[in-house]
Amino acid sequence: MDRSFCRIRGLTKAFGDTLVLRGLSLDLPAGQVTALMGANGAGKSTLVKILSGVYSRDGGRIEFGEQDFAPAGPAEAIRAGIVTVHQSINDGVIPDLDVASNLMIDRLAETDYGFFLKRKGLQRAAREVAAAMGIDVDVRRPVSELGVADRQLIAIARAMAHAPRLLILDEPTSSLSAAEAERLFGLIERLKAQGVGVLYISHRMSDIRRIADRIVSMRDGEISGVFEGAPLDYEGAVTAMLGHGLTEADLTPVAPGRPIAEMARIALRPGAAPFDLTLRSNEVVAVTGLLGSGKTALARTFFGLHRPAAGEMRIDGTPFAPEGPAAAIRGGVFMSAKDRASNAVVADFDIARNMSVPFLGAFSALSFISRSRERASAQDLIGALDIVCRSDRDGILTLSGGNQQKVMLARWLSRSCRLLVLDEPFQGVDIRSRRDIGAKVRGTARGRATLVCVAELDEAFEIADRILVMHDHSVTAEFRNSDIDVGAVLAAVTGPGARAA
Amino acid sequence: MSAEADRPAVAPVATGQPRSGLLDLAIRYGFLALLLGLVLFFSVFAEGFSGPRSAVFIFQSVAITGILALGVTCTLVVGGFDLSIGSVATSAMMLSAYVMVVLEMGAGAAIVACLLMGALIGVVNGLLIVKFKVPDLLATLGMMFLLVGLQRIPTEGRSISTGMTMPSGETANGVFSPFFLAMGRHRFDVVLDNLVPISVVFLIVIGILVWCFLELTRHGRLMYAVGSNERAAALTGTNVNGYKVLAYVISGVLASVGGMLLAARLGRGDIASGTNLLLDAVAAALIGFAVLGAAKPNAFGTAMGALFVGILLQGLTMMNAPYYTQDFIKGAVLVVALVFTFALSARRAGGDG
Known part of the structure; x- marks a missing residue:
């Protein structure tokens, strides 16, 4: 049997009276990508934390490479070859240190490194790791100056430096753009070819289709379905995970009412192309675009947190220029910020x-x-x-x-409001909650305008009557969400396109 | 799937972890039980410990510290820290003495001057922190040094008392007004004659006011929100900077009240007094984290923390423990309380992230 073969049998774990894992059994073969899906509370993160040595198990067995695996802590799990990249990016990087130190931090922590820093050698080794990952940054820059995507890639690159035999990735693409995700997938494929097993936790249909060899569904602390062989049965996996069928996002666009929020010749930042925007009563409008395309700047402008370089806003016809959140709330604009843990x-x-x-x-x-x-x-x-x-x-x-x-x-x-802005409301949310949230947002949308910023296209399709695409801090395309041409939307997201009808 | 075949019988759950119920109880009531145990212990072993006079003495000994600690609690609630309270208190003591003895003004003027000074220092501390982005510990540490020096400048480092010689060679002829002295010395007749000193009444009233403010009003709630997640609070339209400044103003004003009570008790502006105030107050506020498993700053806990230290010291004194053991005991209590707060409460919160 292969050294990287991981066998889990009858794994149990309880917190207080709550049984989180109920005798879970799972095989993770070497050289394959196993996608793990499960609604929140299914026990995914507990499973990951037991494998990565954060929690100890209550019962059951784990065999890793034909040896019993019971790590006393994260360091031991890493030494055994199980390396985890957690979902929260900032767990993986130290913002105040430079890129080189971040990439090589585990080397520094080893006892045989010596007392003094060997800066040149460190930077050279870091450059090699970065190049292998396709990270194109100066390794002397502090991580705090980098964007989310680069931080995420650095966290993943750090994991790679351990030469993992089983790599666990928890929602790794949640903050990556399509191109950056593609770099990550390329890397996963290379690891696969070397016989590394990968446990890939994600709900993104596109990710799973692109990279997974098999799908494992988890429900209530047990494995509820294993799906192998091409083509992968994604629908079946979702059904196994939810315990009921995948209801199609059958969305009937509502008739928009009169304009509520209007932007005229707004330039979000100096040099950005000005655009007009009208959000009407009853309708839900999704804004999508790559990371850094200005979605958040648009949301923050409505909430008084960002001052546009030019242009004006109106709410219900009256000029609106809030000085901050308190003023925006008084003016009838509410915003649920992205990144809920910190915001x-x-x-x-x-x-x-x-x-x-x-x-x-x-x-x-x-x-x-x-x-x-x-x-x-x-x-x-x-x-x-x-x-x-x-x-x-x-x-x-x-x-x-x-x-x-x-x-x-x-x-x-x-409370009722005139305009509700939701910035990334589906971040770190399982599929079932995502459906609930989408349905609730649409169900309450009468009488107000709703603007939802999402990174994922399928999230936009699920919730919106109208989809706007942003590029370079400007709205570059607009689509009605019925019989929508997915290809056209994708093209608009990845490159500036003509404004479609 | 094949793995299902050789799945063992589900292993027993929660082996050897009888923690949930008992641990929870220990975290919530452990500290109060300890307090009660302490009282019983001293009642049995320390002669004269149990009785109204001894109880009142304990209250009186913790009154000033307790009032300062309630101020620190407010700054801890917004996620800050006020190191200047001790020197604000001693400055208020010197200022009230200066106003009455040197300027020969009345009690009213002294009280108003002290309260204004406390509020002003709070505003300056707050602005240093929210406008000039000086970290709270550093801003209030700077303020502490500044005040320690400032309060000695007018008298060139001398204590202030009636009949003292001023730097100019004149004699200060003013006196402490009887009304002002009463704030520190008057005792109410409750059951026994001359039982309850007025400073204890101050402590209880201020304690109740601060508790009501923090627990029952929306301003207190928003201050907790600011302390727990400043960005989230700002994104709900909360005036974060305003609440932070307010916390330091409360802290400054309460510290000046404490300083006035000290001046009234001593009857002079004594430059050597009040050196322990800061650390004792901070200790009481931090011990308060452990009370009722709150794991956060809270007015009731702070009052209990102050009381706990007071009872411990009074009991030990009555059992003839040497004075130099006092700081050691205080430190030990603080460390135990902090372990209570951070280790046990954190474990209770552990779960499936």
Whole structure:
């Protein structure tokens, strides 16, 4: 049997009274990419953390290369050849150090390195690693100056430096552009050819089609389906993961009402092509584009966090130039920011307190908060959004990513607004929650304009009546989301195209 | 799939981890149980410990520290830290003495001057931090040194008391107003004559006010939001900088109240007093993290933390423990409380990320 063959049998793990893994059995063959799918709470991240030595298992066996595998900690797992790139990018890099130190940090941590830094040698070795990964940056630059995509690639490159026998990638393309993802796929293929096993956690249909040899679906702490052989049965995998069939995103575009938010000759930054934009009542408009195309700048402009270089905005016909979030909220514009862990979740607060933050005034008299009214409102929203929790007093961090995101959405749905801006609402959200969120956003869209910024095209197709494509900080194409030509949208995303009807 | 075939019987779950219930209880009530145990222990072994007079003495000994600690708690809530409180308190002590003894003004003027000074220092601390982006520890450390020096300039480093000789050679003839002295010395008759000193009343009233403000009002809630995730708070339209400055203003004002109580108790502006205030107050606020498993700054915990240290020291004193063991004991209590807070509470929160 191959050295990299990983056999998992009857794996169990519980947290308190909650059984997270219920006797999970799984084979990870060498030289193959196994895609792992599972709704949030299915136990994916627990499985990954046991394999990478973060958690110890309660029961069951893991054999790795015909040896019993029970790492005492992450370092031991890495030495054994199981290397993990976690989803949170900043776990993988140290922003204050330069690229070379980041790439070689594990070498520095080894006891035989010696006391003094050997800067030249370090940089040379780092350049080799970077070149192999196709990372084109000066290795002397601090990581804090780099964009998300480069950081992600550096985190992955660091993992490569360990010569893994089993590489675990947790949603690795979530912050990569198409071209950068393609570089990563090229690398995975080379590793595959060398006999490295890859466990690839993702929900992206395009990623899985591109790279996976087999799909494993997880549900409620067990494997609910294994799909092998071309062509891969993606539908079957989703069904196994959800426990029910894949409902087509059968979306009936609504009749847009009168204009609510208007932008005239807006230039998001100096030198960017000015554009006009009208968001109408009842409709959901998705904005998509590559990383750095200006989606977030557009969202932040509406919320008073970004001052455009030129042009003007109107809400309901009256000029609108908010000085900051507080003014934007007063003007009827709400925004749910992207990257919820750093921009939205108040970690110390429970669910109810997280929901009420922007509108505490509505729950208080003479500044004193009525906790009962706050909780009643939270309970309503928990029901309306199907948030899985024990009560509204659960700490926000006890929820899965998808449910945390629902709480962040509930925060802004608790009051009515003129324009709701959602920046990357599907980031780190499983498929089931993604459907729930999409349905809720569409279901409540009457009477307001809704702008959703998404990186993924299929997310845009699922939620929007109209899809805008951005390029170089300008809106370059627009599509109605019915009988849509996917190819045309893709072409608009990857290169500046003509404004289609 | 083939793997299903040789799957063993599901292994027993949660082996040897009886933690959830018991640990939870220990985290929530451990510290209060310890406090109660301490009281019982001293009641049995320290003669004269149990009784209203001893209880009031403990309250009085922690009153000033407790008031300062409540101020520090407010800055901890917004994710900051105020190292200047000790020197704000001693500056208020010197200022009140200066106003009454040297300028020969009344108690009202002294009180207003001190409160204004506390608020002003809070504003300056806050602006240094939010406008000039000086890290909180450094800004308030700078302020601490500045005030330690400043409070000694008018008298060229001398303590202020009636009849003192000023640098100019004149004699200061003003006196502490009786009303002002009463703030530090008056005792109310409750059950027993002369039982409850006014400083204890100050502590309790301020404690309740700060607790209400932090726990019940939306301003307190938003301050916690700022401390937990500043960016998230800003993105919900919260005036983050405003709340940060407010926290330092509260801290400054409460520290000046503490300083006035100290001046009233001593009856002079004593430059050697109040050296322990900062560390004792910070210790009380940090011990407060452990109370009721809050794992965050909170007014009730701070009051309990101050009380805990007070009871411990009073009990040890009555059992004739030497004075130099006091700091050691305080340090040990602080370390244990911090372990409670960070190790145990963090473990409780562990789960499937």
